[in-house]
Amino acid sequence: MEPEERKISVWICQEEKLISGLSRRTTCSDVVRVLLEDSHHRRQRPAPPEPGGGMLSGPPHSYCIVEKWRGFERILPNKTKILRLWVAWGDEQENVRFVLVRSEASLPNAGPRSAEARVVLSKERPGHGLGAARASLALTQERQRRVVRKAFRKLAKINKKRQQPLAREASSAERMETLVHLVLSQDHTIRQQIQRLRELDREIDRYEAKIHLDRMKRHGVNYVQDTYLVGTGETEPGREAQPAAGRPEEDYARKCEEVLQLQEQRAQQEELLEHLAAEIQEELNERWMKRRREELELALAAGPDLAETDCDTTELSGGGEGELxxxxxxxxxxxxxxxxxxxxxxxxLEAVKTDLDCTQRAWEDKERELQRLLETLGTLDVAEAP
Known part of the structure; x- marks a missing residue:
């Protein structure tokens, strides 16, 4: 804490006393004691007393400090940390004033008591009056403590409300940054899945080429024509074997068509990504232009000359603070x-990811079915071989 923050002023009979050397443990009773000691030293000096200096007399417990703020006032308990209270006021310190008064003067019902009442109380029970006074003092101090705690809670609530906009801005920035990272991560995942689909397409092409070469080696170049253009003089087992060999070929063709459909779906998803990117850029441009128009309207409303100067600076200078x-x-x-x-x-992107997962599972099912058909074809080829 800075040295100037360790000083407070206390008013005594329209006279301001500046008290320095405060710490976070300094209480109101310490301040009262210091002020009384200062007044006692001033009275002992031969110099003429200052205004208000000769009015402080009596023990420290007969004085208290009253806090005044915008027409309201309250008595501070003796154990109140006055420096902590002063710092808690924040921007309202200029409207707060601490005043040293007598405890009797600060009480709301501090009127004179009758002598008869005091005599009656002393006759019935000598210590009853003292006990009642102590109970009243304890009740007053407890009430003062509650008031001080309530004031601290209100000040903490005010400071919390002032800090909430900053916290909301920080949380909004963090949330937007998280969304940006999420978008980038999902884009990376989609690119990986697209790359995986391309690798699977190439692998399917290699399988097809390998099967085609194997059949050419075993059955010749025109093995397709030999399979479908069979003569009529064959026996019944031969005619029965022809449909058995044709069915796997039809299944294989159907699987190839499904692979083509998957490729078309992938192309549609890529187009969707490009469309989303274009929408993002268009939205950003529209927001920026809208914000710029609002700023220009506000500048024109504030002052035509100032707005024209700002516009000229922005358009002609092309740099400097306007650019920033x-x-x-x-x-x-x-x-x-x-x-x-x-x-x-x-x-x-979640919808696209779900579609890609479904496509991946469907492709795996088709791949297993294709492997099964290839094994069936291999078995048929071995059975047809002489």
Whole structure:
């Protein structure tokens, strides 16, 4: 804490006393004691007393410090940490004043008591009056403590409300940054899945080429014609074997068509990604232009001359603080739109991811079916061989 923050002023009969050397353990009773000692030293000096200096007399417990703020006042308990209270006021310190008064003067019902009442109380029970006074003092101190605690809670609530906008801005920035990272991560995942589909397509092409070469080696170049253009003089087992060999070929063709459909779905998903990227860029441009128009309207409303000067500086100088300000506003606009666009992208990308997972599972099923058909074809080829 800075040295100037360790000083407070206390008013005594329209006279301001500046008290320094405070610490976080300094209480109101310490301040009262110091003020009384200072007044006692001033009275002992031969110099003429200052205004208000000769009015302090009596023990320290007969004085208290009253806190005044905007027409309201309250008595501070003796154990109140006055420096902590002063710091807690924050921006309202200029409206707060501490005043040293007598305890009797600060009580709301401090009127004179009758002598008869005091005599009656002393006759009935000598210590009853003292006990009642102590109980009343304890009740007053407890009430003062509650008031002080309530004031601290209100001050903490005010400070918390002031800090909430900053916390919301920080959380919004973090949320937008998280969405940006999520979009990038999902884009990377989709690219990996597309790359995997391409690798699977190449692997299917290699399988097809390998099967074609094997059949050419075993059955000749025109093995397809030999399979479907069979003579009529063959025996019944031969005619029965022809449909058995044709059915796997039809299944294989059907599987190839399904692979082509998967490739078309992949192309559609790539087009969807490009369309989403274009929408993002268009939305960012529209938001930036809207923000720019609003700034120009506000500048014109504030002052035509100032607005014209700002516009000329922005358009003609092409650099400096105007350029930095425009860049800053553009970045803020992009970040502010990331939340909406990120949510939309998240939904679309989740749907695309689900479609890709379904496609991957379907491809695996088709691959297993294709392997089974290839094994069936191999078995038929071995059975047809002489």
């Amino acid at each position: 300000h425009l860049e800053h506003e553009r970045v803020k606009t992009q970040l502010s739109t990331s939340l909406y666009i990120g949510l939309k992208l998240s939904t679309d």
